[in-house]
Amino acid sequence: MTNTLYLPELREMLAEQNSAELHEFCIALHPAQTVEFMEGLTAAEAWQVLQHADPNTRAEIFHYFDPERQVEIIETQNRAAIGQLIADLAPDDRVDILNRVRPDVVRELLPLVPAEERRDIHRLSAYPEGTAGAVMTTSFARLSENLTVSQAIEAVRKQAESSETVYYLYVVDDDDHLRGLVSLRQLVLAKPDTVIRDLMERAVVAVEVDDDQEEVASTLSRYDFQAIPVVDHQRHLLGIVTYDDIIDVVREEATEDAQRIGGVAPLRAGYLETHLLTITWKRGLWLTILFFGAMLTARALGSYGQEIQANAWLVFFIPLVISTGGNSGSQSATLVITAMSAGDVSLADWTRVVRRELVTGLLLGGFLGMIGYVAATLVAPNWAAAAIIPMTVLLVVTCGTLLGSVLPMVFRHLGLDPAMMSNPFVAGIIDIVGILVYMETADLMLHAIGA
Numbered sequence: 001m002t003n004t005l006y007l008p009e010l011r012e013m014l015a016e017q018n019s020a021e022l023h024e025f026c027i028a029l030h031p032a033q034t035v036e037f038m039e040g041l042t043a044a045e046a047w048q049v050l051q052h053a054d055p056n057t058r059a060e061i062f063h064y065f066d067p068e069r070q071v072e073i074i075e076t077q078n079r080a081a082i083g084q085l086i087a088d089l090a091p092d093d094r095v096d097i098l099n100r101v102r103p104d105v106v107r108e109l110l111p112l113v114p115a116e117e118r119r120d121i122h123r124l125s126a127y128p129e130g131t132a133g134a135v136m137t138t139s140f141a142r143l144s145e146n147l148t149v150s151q152a153i154e155a156v157r158k159q160a161e162s163s164e165t166v167y168y169l170y171v172v173d174d175d176d177h178l179r180g181l182v183s184l185r186q187l188v189l190a191k192p193d194t195v196i197r198d199l200m201e202r203a204v205v206a207v208e209v210d211d212d213q214e215e216v217a218s219t220l221s222r223y224d225f226q227a228i229p230v231v232d233h234q235r236h237l238l239g240i241v242t243y244d245d246i247i248d249v250v251r252e253e254a255t256e257d258a259q260r261i262g263g264v265a266p267l268r269a270g271y272l273e274t275h276l277l278t279i280t281w282k283r284g285l286w287l288t289i290l291f292f293g294a295m296l297t298a299r300a301l302g303s304y305g306q307e308i309q310a311n312a313w314l315v316f317f318i319p320l321v322i323s324t325g326g327n328s329g330s331q332s333a334t335l336v337i338t339a340m341s342a343g344d345v346s347l348a349d350w351t352r353v354v355r356r357e358l359v360t361g362l363l364l365g366g367f368l369g370m371i372g373y374v375a376a377t378l379v380a381p382n383w384a385a386a387a388i389i390p391m392t393v394l395l396v397v398t399c400g401t402l403l404g405s406v407l408p409m410v411f412r413h414l415g416l417d418p419a420m421m422s423n424p425f426v427a428g429i430i431d432i433v434g435i436l437v438y439m440e441t442a443d444l445m446l447h448a449i450g451a
Contacts, residue, residue: 006037014048022052026061035064043072051081059088071100074109083112090164091117092137092245095124124239132216133209135249136230136239139164143196145171145179150192156184164242168227171200178229178237180204206231209238217246218343289425296432307443313379314442317372317389322434324368325396326427332357332404333426337418340408350409357405358398365397366390384449392441396434403429 006025013021026034026049038046046069050058062070062085074082074097086094086109098106098121110118120138127133141159143152152169160166169187171180180200190199206229207216220228220243227242307314336353339345345353369390380386404426408418 007040010038010041010049011045014045019052022049025049026053026057031057031060032064034061043069043076047073047077055084055088059085059090063089063093067097067100070097074101075105079108080112083109086121087113087117090137091120091124091139091239092135095121095134099125127209130213131209132207132211132213132230132241133238135213135216135245136209136241137164137245138239140168140170140227140240141166142170142172142237143182145173145195145197145200147196148192149187149190149194149196149199152182152187152196156187164240165227168225168240170204170229170237170240171196172237176236178204178206178231178235181229204229206235207241208233213249214341216241217249220246222343289428294428294431307439307446311385311442311446313381314388314438316379317376317392318435318438320372320375321389321392321396321438322431324393325400325430325434327400328361328364328397329400329404329426329430332360332401333408336405336408340412340418347409347413350406353405353409354402357401361398361401362394364401365394368397369393382449385446388442388445391445392434392438395437395441396430399433399437400426400430403433 010022010025012018013025025037028034029037038049041049046065050061053061062073065073074086086098089097094117098109101109110121113121124133124136124138139162141156141163143155147155156166156169167184169182169184170178171182173179180197180202181204182196182200186199205219205223205225207219209230209232216228220241225243227240229237230239230241231237336345369392372393373386373390376386376389377383380388407426407429412418
């Protein structure tokens, strides 16, 4: 909901060009709150307000605008001023923003960005999307291993303003190889004449620039770091990934996984910002695949026409059998996919996963089968025929749990995203399996009892 509390005052200050009060508005609140009070303004009005903030504050406030507003401002406002704004943004932020801007606008803006920042943009843009290099920032504090503590503190003071974090201070040699790590706390408590190489921790956990962003998030979470260094294959220090960047990565990956699990190809923009035709295509692709799967289910059911005609009561339990199997498979798939995403399960654990899901399937199938047997006795010709239902439910639920757990792991082994083995896809496979198991079980048991 748009916060309209300050809108009249803001527009009045803009009309009067009240620089003092507009400047006070920009610095009085946290930048995120400032953006909330500016939501009702047009892009042009919001940019006018930002002109009354100092460059650093302007960049901080701009960071909290939603991506659509950021792009609108960049594409419509004075190119020279926007070029300076881009230079003031954090390195990783400006690359992410420019990736959303029209290419022709980017070509106009880049020559207006100072040379050092322009080179940094080109360097970060070269890393493939979804890698550590694409999410890292080059704004961090680094120290030479030859400095004393007093010299290092002075170096940190000079670098602090342009660094995203100074809690971790990375120690490098003359060739910029990562040699160690010193925390700000260690630095403050150490004796002034202590040499950094004698103070630093040498066993530094780092990620490589081409590591997948999910692996980076997992490493950062496992060690509970606020930031983690990014190095190349020769261990040159290239940048750092901070915890706030990883929060964005985790949110993005969780959203994509949830969409895949629901049978939708991931949306690159927000739901309301995505064109209806794009959403239709991304949903329709999976629905078409599932539609053909449902046709196979209908074909499988049609091949048992004579058995169904002879035992019409079996029809009543077809929805029960296939939905129970599909639901159990979807549950298993969701549990395994989320466990793999969280790093709780790896491919090496497949035997444990299969054993657990086999036992779980038997327990769930047995329990649900007993309920199904009670229902079947009400419509089946005799108690022996009614036993078809619990037997089928036991088999179908067990098949569902096994398939739902194994298929995502097979996808991971093939190098594919396990979330692609979505719940509707698993359910579609189990529907076909359920019909085959149901009708074959019914045929065998009916012949055995002479029905």
